[in-house]
Amino acid sequence: MSAVTHEAAVRRGRRRQRQRRLTVVRGVVAGVMTLLFMGPILWMISTAFKVGNQAFSATPTIFFAPTFDNFRSVFVKSQFGSALATSIFTATSSTILALLLGAGIAYPLARRRVRGQQHLAFWILSLRIVPPIVVIIPLFLMLRNVGLTGSVWSLVVIYTYMNLPLTVWLLRGFFADLPVEIEEASFVDGASRLRSFFGITLPLALPGVVATALLAFIFAWNEFLFANILTGANTRTAPVGLTEYVTPVSVEWTNIMAAGTLVVLPVWIGALAAQRYLVRGLTLGAVK
Amino acid sequence: MTSASQHDVAPAAGPSGEPVRAGVEFHGVSMTFPDGTVALEHLDLSIREGEFVVLVGPSGCGKSTALRILAGLEEATQGEVVIGGRTVTELEPQQRDVAMVFQNYALYPHKTLYENLAYPLRIRRIPKAQVAQRVEWVAELLGLTELLGRKPRALSGGQRQRVAMGRALVREPAAFLMDEPLSNLDAALRVEMRAEIRRIHDRLGVTTVYVTHDQVEAMTMGDRVAVLRDGVLQQFDDPQVLYHQPRNVFVAGFVGSPAINLALGTVGDSRDSVELADHRIVLDADHRKQLADRSPGSPVAIGIRPEAFSHDRDPELDASLNVTPELVEKLGSELLVHFRVRAAPVRTAGARAWAEGDAETISHLRDTDEGTAFVARLDARSDCRVGEPRELFFASKRMLLFDPENGESLDPDA
Ligand SMILES: Nc1ncnc2c1ncn2[C@@H]1O[C@H](COP(=O)(O)OP(=O)(O)OP(=O)(O)O)[C@@H](O)[C@H]1O
Ligand SMILES: [Mg+2]
Numbered sequence: 243m244s245a246v247t248h249e250a251a252v253r254r255g256r257r258r259q260r261q262r263r264l265t266v267v268r269g270v271v272a273g274v275m276t277l278l279f280m281g282p283i284l285w286m287i288s289t290a291f292k293v294g295n296q297a298f299s300a301t302p303t304i305f306f307a308p309t310f311d312n313f314r315s316v317f318v319k320s321q322f323g324s325a326l327a328t329s330i331f332t333a334t335s336s337t338i339l340a341l342l343l344g345a346g347i348a349y350p351l352a353r354r355r356v357r358g359q360q361h362l363a364f365w366i367l368s369l370r371i372v373p374p375i376v377v378i379i380p381l382f383l384m385l386r387n388v389g390l391t392g393s394v395w396s397l398v399v400i401y402t403y404m405n406l407p408l409t410v411w412l413l414r415g416f417f418a419d420l421p422v423e424i425e426e427a428s429f430v431d432g433a434s435r436l437r438s439f440f441g442i443t444l445p446l447a448l449p450g451v452v453a454t455a456l457l458a459f460i461f462a463w464n465e466f467l468f469a470n471i472l473t474g475a476n477t478r479t480a481p482v483g484l485t486e487y488v489t490p491v492s493v494e495w496t497n498i499m500a501a502g503t504l505v506v507l508p509v510w511i512g513a514l515a516a517q518r519y520l521v522r523g524l525t526l527g528a529v530k
Numbered sequence: 531m532t533s534a535s536q537h538d539v540a541p542a543a544g545p546s547g548e549p550v551r552a553g554v555e556f557h558g559v560s561m562t563f564p565d566g567t568v569a570l571e572h573l574d575l576s577i578r579e580g581e582f583v584v585l586v587g588p589s590g591c592g593k594s595t596a597l598r599i600l601a602g603l604e605e606a607t608q609g610e611v612v613i614g615g616r617t618v619t620e621l622e623p624q625q626r627d628v629a630m631v632f633q634n635y636a637l638y639p640h641k642t643l644y645e646n647l648a649y650p651l652r653i654r655r656i657p658k659a660q661v662a663q664r665v666e667w668v669a670e671l672l673g674l675t676e677l678l679g680r681k682p683r684a685l686s687g688g689q690r691q692r693v694a695m696g697r698a699l700v701r702e703p704a705a706f707l708m709d710e711p712l713s714n715l716d717a718a719l720r721v722e723m724r725a726e727i728r729r730i731h732d733r734l735g736v737t738t739v740y741v742t743h744d745q746v747e748a749m750t751m752g753d754r755v756a757v758l759r760d761g762v763l764q765q766f767d768d769p770q771v772l773y774h775q776p777r778n779v780f781v782a783g784f785v786g787s788p789a790i791n792l793a794l795g796t797v798g799d800s801r802d803s804v805e806l807a808d809h810r811i812v813l814d815a816d817h818r819k820q821l822a823d824r825s826p827g828s829p830v831a832i833g834i835r836p837e838a839f840s841h842d843r844d845p846e847l848d849a850s851l852n853v854t855p856e857l858v859e860k861l862g863s864e865l866l867v868h869f870r871v872r873a874a875p876v877r878t879a880g881a882r883a884w885a886e887g888d889a890e891t892i893s894h895l896r897d898t899d900e901g902t903a904f905v906a907r908l909d910a911r912s913d914c915r916v917g918e919p920r921e922l923f924f925a926s927k928r929m930l931l932f933d934p935e936n937g938e939s940l941d942p943d944a
Contacts, residue, residue, distance in 0.1 A: 355564070421636065423632045423634055423636035424636050424637075424638065426603050426623070426630075426632070426636065427630070427632055427636040427637075427638075427697075428638075428649075429602075429622070429623040430601050430602075430603070430623045430624075430626075430628065430629065430630045431629075431649055431650040431653060431697070432650055432653040432654060433624065433649075433653050434624060437653070442638060445640050446639065446640060
């Protein structure tokens with residue numbers, strides 16, 4: 243009797259030990275992965291606060307007195323602030339446009355049988371398959387004809403257009419996941435389609451909408467190729483602005499790092515704020 | 531509830547200030563879905579003002595479709611729908627002034643209970659104070675008062691069901707449409723809610739179309755019951771009439787639990803009797819008339835309800851069957867005795883179709899070469915034992931006769 247219980251206790255102890263070992267291994271793996279992905283970003287941020295020779299010392303300095311000189315130089319000397327503002331404007335307005343138009347297309351697609359629906363996926367993929375560089379020259383010519391080159395609006399139009407397939411695709415999934423009966427109940431209760439959409443459908447799809455918005459925003463925020471070609475000196479976006487620190491004479495690493503930190507910051511804050519929705523939203527669409 | 535308490539009810543008024551009530555009519559409504567599925571075939575149904583009508587039938591027979599057409603959520607391929615004397619065929623759901631309880635509740639998950647109940651009123655721009663009064667009345671009625679601040683996800687199934695009911699009851703529409711509103715409740719709660727819904731209906735007197743696939747629910751709740759099968763209306767009548775004078779074997783089988791026993795007999799030589807399993811059953815004048823067009827020796831489908839049988843000899847019970855019980859179920863107040871009779875089963879379309887998927891009504895025995903499975907519902911005092919032959923008595927006038935080919939009743943009054 244007691245031998246049996248003793249044996250059981252030993253077995254239980256072993257199992258617990260094994261579990262503990264597993265937890266340690268998992269922790270180490272997770273730590274290494276995090277360091278791997280976060281390393282460059284941490285390095286960028288720390289370098290942003292260093293003076294020139296600290297940044298170039300052979301053994302990286304970990305403890306140093308932080309300086310804000312780089313940020314000052316980035317804002318005052320090179321007017322990176324205006325590039326950030328342009329970026330915020332183009333990314334935000336193109337995201338809003340892509341969401342509005344995307345929801346307008348996605349909702350009927352999710353709710354009604356539309357002829358040719360099966361080609362939707364291909365349309366969306368094809369826009370992603372074609373490298374942007376292929377269309378840049380025709381686009382440039384078209385925009386010049388309508389006089390939009392050098393204006394931020396050209397970027398708003400292009401980003402909206404490029405984000406639309408993504409937003410349509412994602413939003414369609416989120417809308418389709420909502421039980422139709424909830425909307426039907428709203429109709430029978432007397433609410434118009436418009437009211438039902440804004441009062442019932444949209445709030446219920448909010449996690450999906452937020453996730454979609456974030457993805458669209460990040461794309462527009464990071465986009466470089468079109469921004470580089472289509473903007474003028476006064477309408478540079480932040481990613482284009484970064485290249486200014488690479489001059490024929492030198493590469494201003496500390497300034498690049500400071501500006502880069504400023505570029506990462508808004509997306510980072512946005513992602514943190516949306517995290518609650520993001521996790522739920524992305525799985526919400528994935529299940530069905 | 532006594533009639534005196536009717537005055538407690540906050541009177542809901544239509545646009546004109548007068549209480550609005552209305553009947554519901556289907557005129558030749560057919561529904562074929564784009565994929566070719568025929569859900570309804572030429573449905574004609576006239577529901578009186580203030581009536582409680584139950585649509586019943588097996589799964590997939592088109593009950594929900596009929597309701598959705600009524601609500602305007604589905605567009606019929608043919609026919610007209612009238613609600614309260616107003617043809618609404620072309621109208622949107624918003625304009626039809628009906629309230630619907632959905633099979634899966636369809637509550638608004640992001641709104642509190644209070645907001646869920648208030649929603650239909652808010653849309654109608656009813657003053658806040660009146661909304662509050664109305665919501666509180668409904669919450670009280672359904673025992674939801676304590677829960678008004680919660681969201682649907684924090685409610686039990688039964689509570690959600692009641693909220694779904696409440697959202698319909700909160701306004702006084704031209705008609706209530708209820709799609710299996712009790713299907714997700716446990717047995718006890720279902721029985722309780724059944725009585726509750728009926729009581730609320732009797733208080734408010736609003737025309738109600740109630741969908742269920744449960745024949746007990748249909749029989750106990752409906753003023754009249756419409757039985758559907760494969761999109762075709764089989765019979766629309768008082769529950770008692772459905773039970774005593776079913777128009778065909780399908781209705782006969784659908785109504786009543788356990789289901790009616792059906793087997794093939796033969797018409798007697800002078801059309802004054804039928805032969806069933808080596809027993810000659812002499813008929814009364816009524817039943818003789820039903821056999822007038824039949825030739826002697828031809829088959830006829832015979833239906834005998836389980837509760838028609840008795841183990842007592844009685845002058846009223848002029849017919850009998852000698853049986854050997856194969857299974858005896860003791861249910862306390864009664865015995866269910868299963869046996870087989872030496873007769874062929876009825877195989878018309880519709881016979882036994884009701885039993886698909888409804889385990890309760892299927893006989894525990896299978897039809898075999900030995901004969902057709904029957905069940906008798908006897909007094910608990912009877913001493914039937916498995917394997918011991920017995921004589922079971924019944925009144926020949928309670929027998930139902932059907933055409934063996936198409937399953938139609940031979941009773942001209944049915
Ligand atoms: N949107 C649709 N497209 C195609 N066929 C449909 C559609 N909706 C329903 N049907 C079919 O129409 C028939 C009737 O469906 P309905 O939902 O009215 O049945 P029901 O009587 O309510 O059944 P249940 O008791 O299972 O709810 C079924 O055969 C069903 O498969
Ligand atoms: Mg249904």
